[in-house]
Amino acid sequence: MPLRERAEEAALFLDYDGTLAPIVDDPAGARPVPGVPELLARLGARFGVVAVVSGRPLSYLQGALGRPPAVRMAGLYGMEEVGADGVLRRDPAAEGWRGSVQEVTDVLSRDAPPGVEVEPKGLAVTVHWRRAPEAEDWVREAAASAAARTGLRAEPGRMSVELRPPVAADKGTVVSRLGARHPVVGCFGDDLGDIPAFEAVAALGRAGATTVTVVVADAESPPQLLAMADVSVAGPEAAVALLEAIAGG
Ligand SMILES: [Mg+2]
The missing domain is CATH 3.40.50.1000 (HAD superfamily/HAD-like)
Structure with a gap:
């Protein structure tokens, strides 16, 4: 090789x-x-x-x-x-979104159904439904509405959605x-x-x-x-x- x-x-x-x-x-x-x-x-x-x-x-x-x-x-x-x-x-462009990420992290942590994991990452937040598969629709909708409200980008992952700054x-x-x-x-x-x-x-x-x-x-x-x-x-x-x-x- x-x-x-x-x-x-x-x-x-x-x-x-x-x-x-x-x-x-x-x-x-x-x-x-x-x-x-x-x-x-x-x-x-x-x-x-x-x-x-x-x-x-x-x-x-x-x-x-x-x-x-x-x-x-x-x-x-x-x-x-x-x-x-x-x-x-x-990334200085991403830094400007830290407040929005924190706000979304707070809202999702407060509202998440049992078993849904909210993983704060500083400049992004990932929401996992691996331990609560029945909550997939809730996670997808909550992430989409948070993205629409703040301008953050919702990116799908393995049994998860991440909200992150819309930077390149x-x-x-x-x-x-x-x-x-x-x-x-x-x-x-x-x-x-x-x-x-x-x-x-x-x-x-x-x-x-x-x-x-x-x-x-x-x-x-x-x-x-x-x-x-x-x-x-x-x-x-x-x-x-x-x-x-x-x-x-
Ligand atoms: Mg991987």
Whole structure:
């Protein structure tokens, strides 16, 4: 695989939930597959760029993964980012929406039916119905009305909807920026939010890069993402095993 043979000139993008960590009922309880922080440090030492790109806030990612050397982290779909220099940057356009996000978080936390999880993320808020499937319609309608009221954008995820600022930041913008000028680009993901990342990888491929997209698949995988992927692995354990092979001994 070119990712292994040409690692020093390659850029590697990794999702967190469903890719490096199994999906669990309580989103706060998602833990990485054992050994992932050490694996990331090894990948960081070998690759031109290694970036964890997630919808989670950076504070969460750093709590779960630590700060493996030479690994970049992009949280909230790139609205927050820690570069190779270790400095945190936030999207100034997104910052202006913090008050609206807080207001929506307060309203949803107050009104959510039992079992619906409201996950505050600072510059975004995610509402999960995994533990209350009967509340799906309530969540979708509450998110749509909050979006209409505030101007925030409602984005669907795995048994969840997220409200986030309507700024031009998604996983694709992160991949385009950090992956540019790398002749080899790889990307691992599992969910709807990874589609823009896979599209950005495809664009780098059309511009001449050698690319590999890996879907971390399970029964809930979006068909669109499955159709875009070069490689499919069954769940985070298999994704991590593949990354171990790429990292070498
Ligand atoms: Mg994911």
